[in-house]
Amino acid sequence: MKFGVFGTGTVGVTIATKLHALGHEVMLGGRTAGKDSQLTFVKAHGARARSGTYADTAAFGEIVFNCTSGEGSLAALAAAGDVRLGDKILVDVSNPLDFSKGFPPSLLISNTDSLSEQLQRAHPRLKVVKTLNTVNAAVMTAPQNVANGDHDLFIAGDDAAAKRTVSELLQTFGWRAPIDLGDIKAARGMEAYLLLWVRLAGAMKTPSLNIRVMR
Amino acid sequence: MKFGVFGTGTVGVTIATKLHALGHEVMLGGRTAGKDSQLTFVKAHGARARSGTYADTAAFGEIVFNCTSGEGSLAALAAAGDVRLGDKILVDVSNPLDFSKGFPPSLLISNTDSLSEQLQRAHPRLKVVKTLNTVNAAVMTAPQNVANGDHDLFIAGDDAAAKRTVSELLQTFGWRAPIDLGDIKAARGMEAYLLLWVRLAGAMKTPSLNIRVMR
Numbered sequence: 001m002k003f004g005v006f007g008t009g010t011v012g013v014t015i016a017t018k019l020h021a022l023g024h025e026v027m028l029g030g031r032t033a034g035k036d037s038q039l040t041f042v043k044a045h046g047a048r049a050r051s052g053t054y055a056d057t058a059a060f061g062e063i064v065f066n067c068t069s070g071e072g073s074l075a076a077l078a079a080a081g082d083v084r085l086g087d088k089i090l091v092d093v094s095n096p097l098d099f100s101k102g103f104p105p106s107l108l109i110s111n112t113d114s115l116s117e118q119l120q121r122a123h124p125r126l127k128v129v130k131t132l133n134t135v136n137a138a139v140m141t142a143p144q145n146v147a148n149g150d151h152d153l154f155i156a157g158d159d160a161a162a163k164r165t166v167s168e169l170l171q172t173f174g175w176r177a178p179i180d181l182g183d184i185k186a187a188r189g190m191e192a193y194l195l196l197w198v199r200l201a202g203a204m205k206t207p208s209l210n211i212r213v214m215r
Numbered sequence: 216m217k218f219g220v221f222g223t224g225t226v227g228v229t230i231a232t233k234l235h236a237l238g239h240e241v242m243l244g245g246r247t248a249g250k251d252s253q254l255t256f257v258k259a260h261g262a263r264a265r266s267g268t269y270a271d272t273a274a275f276g277e278i279v280f281n282c283t284s285g286e287g288s289l290a291a292l293a294a295a296g297d298v299r300l301g302d303k304i305l306v307d308v309s310n311p312l313d314f315s316k317g318f319p320p321s322l323l324i325s326n327t328d329s330l331s332e333q334l335q336r337a338h339p340r341l342k343v344v345k346t347l348n349t350v351n352a353a354v355m356t357a358p359q360n361v362a363n364g365d366h367d368l369f370i371a372g373d374d375a376a377a378k379r380t381v382s383e384l385l386q387t388f389g390w391r392a393p394i395d396l397g398d399i400k401a402a403r404g405m406e407a408y409l410l411l412w413v414r415l416a417g418a419m420k421t422p423s424l425n426i427r428v429m430r
Contacts, residue, residue: 106403110326111410147429154411181414188321189411195326196404199371199396204430213415214362215424 004029004061006054006076008037011093011137012067018141019065020045022172029057031079058084063091063165070096070108070115077123087125089162091169092116092187093132093140095194104198107191116187120158127162130187131155131170131178134197136207143174143210151210153178156186179213219244219276221269221291223252226308226352227282233356234280235260237387244272246294273299278306278380285311285323285330292338302340304377306384307331307402308347308355310409319413322406331402335373342377345402346370346385346393349412351422358389358425366425368393371401394428 001024005016008030016028027050028041038051050060058064058080068076073094077085096108096115109115120128132140134154143149153170155178157163167177181189201207216239220231223245231243242265243256253266265275273279273295283291288309292300311323311330324330335343347355349369358364368385370393372378382392396404416422 106327110407112321151429154414156414179415179418181411181418186414189408189414192325192407192410193404195407196369196396199369199401199404200394200428203394203396204428206430209428209430211426212429213419213424214366214427215419215421 001025002060002062003027004057004064005067006030006057006064006080007067007069007094008035009067009069011140012065013037013041014137014141015065015067015093016041016049017045018173020049024048026050027052027057027060029054029080054080055084058088061088063089063169065091065093066119067093070094071098073115073119074122077119082123082125085123085126087127089127089129089165090119090123091132091166092119092128092130095133095191097194104195104202107195110192111188114185114187114191116156116184116191120184127157127159128184129155129157129159129162129166130184130190131166133190134193135210139208139210141173146208146210147212149174149176151212152176154181154186154190155179156181156184156190158184216240217275217277218242219272219279220282221272221279221295222282222284222309223250224282224284226355227280228252228256229352229356230280230282230308231256231264232260233388235264239263241265242267242272242275244269244295269295270299273303276303278304278384280306280308281334282308285309286313288330288334289337292334297338297340300338300341302342304342304344304380305334305338306347306381307334307343307345310348310406312409319417320409322410325407326403329400329402329406331371331399331406335399342372342374343399344370344372344374344377344381345399345405346381348405349408350425354423354425356388361423361425362427364389364391366427367391369396369401369405370394371396371399371405373399
């Protein structure tokens with residue numbers, strides 16, 4: 001399958017590398033096509049690995065991952081353009097973290113809105129599916145490295161078929177089926193959880209952690 | 216030991232009943248001393264069970280639990296008064312939930328502040344310890360009813376000794392030692408988690424749930 005990955009930082013490169021390892025064709029997209037991390041990705045993986053602008057990447061991917069920084073996500077999607085994004089699935093992995101006041105970060109959007117909702121409102125035809133944002137990049141693509149995979153991921157979005165597709169894809173990453181929290185407004189809780197996560201990572205002295213829902 | 220419990224709703228009555236069952240003297244405090252739930256509590260438990268105003272309850276308790284609604288917490292503490300609250304431990308169980316726009320609720324305070332911080336700022340001598348707010352009342356006092364107690368509680372506050380005292384008390388409730396998230400600002404994440412919790416309770420079709428931190 002063809003995937004586009006927006007975001008040339010650690011999360012984007014890690015997701016792109018995982019998708020490539022699973023046998024997919026992957027384009028790593030940024031503001032330009034020539035950033036170091038993009039060139040390194042293409043050089044390292046050769047066939048099936050490409051780099052492009054956001055617009056190139058939106059056109060290329062049958063499914064697109066948003067791994068840009070939260071503050072850059074709306075601009076990245078605007079640059080990609082509705083003509084190319086169409087009614088594709090956008091897997092929104094990003095968090096609207098605000099590091100401007102130092103660490104720990106606060107959120108740029110919270111409580112009565114979420115970044116995922118903003119992306120969905122700005123691109124109504126897009127099928128925005130929020131997931132993976134509650135763990136760090138290393139855990140996203142290797143869940144077995146935390147407690148042998150015995151922990152939970154969440155998923156939210158307005159389109160049930162899109163959530164099923166993403167859920168199946170996540171299971172090829174090694175995840176068990178994520179817990180469906182409902183419509184895209186559930187992204188509020190998934191993003192707000194980051195305020196707890198940063199404290200947990202401090203308390204546990206590792207970002208390689210996750211939670212398991214018990215009942 | 217003598218405990219004061221602010222709040223005559225389900226959470227307050229449940230906590231007061233648990234403390235009484237553990238052999239403590241407990242005063243259940245409200246705006247008045249004569250609310251139905253207070254009279255029922257005293258009648259049901261007789262010796263060692265009392266009711267009072269917030270002021271009575273603050274004076275009575277060596278440790279005070281805040282189980283009022285988030286929107287009523289500042290007023291309850293103001294009514295209790297600094298003279299009576301002094302430098303006691305306040306175990307803040309409350310969440311600043313806003314149900315004014317229906318369900319699911321949003322938060323009255325969030326992201327760059329928390330209810331616990333507001334209570335601490337309003338009463339600087341008080342030792343505010345945030346805990347228990349991430350589970351519902353039934354789980355607070357009977358953690359063994361969820362996954363045989365195999366799940367985690369969090370604790371935050373500026374006073375290390377106060378956190379140790381509360382941690383030991385929670386262990387008499389049946390909890391394992393809570394995860395210390397640091398200073399009272401960590402209450403931001405603990406309160407924001409409620410936005411995820413309400414969705415989880417919907418997805419799991421039960422409020423009798425909690426999370427376990429895995430690494």
